[in-house]
Amino acid sequence: MTRWKITIEYNGRDYHGFQIQPDVDTIQGAIERAMSQFCQQDIGIVVAGRTDAGVHARGQIAHFDLDYKYKNGQPRDIDAFTLIRAINANLMPQPISIVDAQIVDPKFHARFQAKQKHYMYRIINRPYALSLDQGLAWWVKPALNIQAMEKSAQYLIGEHDFSTFRDSKCQAQSPIRSVDEITLETHDILNGQEIFIHVRGRAFLHHMVRNIAGSLSMVGEGKWQVEDMLTALNAKDRTHGGPTAPSDGLYLQSINYI
Numbered sequence: 001m002t003r004w005k006i007t008i009e010y011n012g013r014d015y016h017g018f019q020i021q022p023d024v025d026t027i028q029g030a031i032e033r034a035m036s037q038f039c040q041q042d043i044g045i046v047v048a049g050r051t052d053a054g055v056h057a058r059g060q061i062a063h064f065d066l067d068y069k070y071k072n073g074q075p076r077d078i079d080a081f082t083l084i085r086a087i088n089a090n091l092m093p094q095p096i097s098i099v100d101a102q103i104v105d106p107k108f109h110a111r112f113q114a115k116q117k118h119y120m121y122r123i124i125n126r127p128y129a130l131s132l133d134q135g136l137a138w139w140v141k142p143a144l145n146i147q148a149m150e151k152s153a154q155y156l157i158g159e160h161d162f163s164t165f166r167d168s169k170c171q172a173q174s175p176i177r178s179v180d181e182i183t184l185e186t187h188d189i190l191n192g193q194e195i196f197i198h199v200r201g202r203a204f205l206h207h208m209v210r211n212i213a214g215s216l217s218m219v220g221e222g223k224w225q226v227e228d229m230l231t232a233l234n235a236k237d238r239t240h241g242g243p244t245a246p247s248d249g250l251y252l253q254s255i256n257y258i
Contacts, residue, residue: 001065005104008060011095013135018050034090048110048255049117054247059254063110116256119199121213122249126192138249144220146186152219152229153182163236165212166205177205207244215242
């Protein structure tokens with residue numbers, strides 16, 4: 001058996017999340033079917049972090065074990081380029097691509113060895129509805145105060161009880177999480193701005209990044225004062241938080257293992 005680490009890019013708009021489920025389209029299901037078609041083996045992949053329905057990824061990580069050494073008693077080998085090309089050929093025309101593959105130590109684990117995850121939330125802030133970016137960003141119509149959003153985000157840095165920012169059905173045993181960094185990146189566009197909220201940390205609660213983005217939008221619109229973010233955090237109660245931002249704008253950007 002050879003253990004492979006793969007990097008996956010996908011548009012999650014038409015999928016019911018990453019994790020395989022019966023009778024619906026998922027990212028995992030699509031990849032495992034493509035692998036089966038390529039190597040005639042039933043292979044399960046282990047992912048670094050499951051994403052919800054509609055969420056996208058540029059740098060999702062997974063691992064799997066592949067027995068590809070022999071066929072009909074004859075030795076054979078496969079390199080990373082050939083593996084990627086074979087899987088992607090069977091994924092087309094779905095909006096899912098393997099963009100990197102590496103042979104790793106048999107003890108490597110995509111989920112348990114992840115040190116930091118980088119999520120990006122994308123907002124398009126302008127008066128006019130989205131056309132080209134439908135399903136790929138959150139359209140926020142009122143003008144947003146970026147400076148106020150940046151100030152309020154600093155209250156969330158560090159280790160806290162993030163109960164206010166977890167989904168009511170979150171199954172994590174503890175609401176304690178540590179956020180390493182939250183930064184906002186802006187770009188001027190015609191009649192508005194494009195905003196990228198970058199959030200980095202080791203692990204996140206269910207809907208945590210989307211709830212942070214929704215709460216930051218409350219500050220940006222002036223519905224909350226900057227200090228209201230701290231009040232919400234200290235409440236440790238989901239009903240005191242902002243709205244859950246749509247899945248459309250959330251991207252899993254990268255995962256670090258060092």
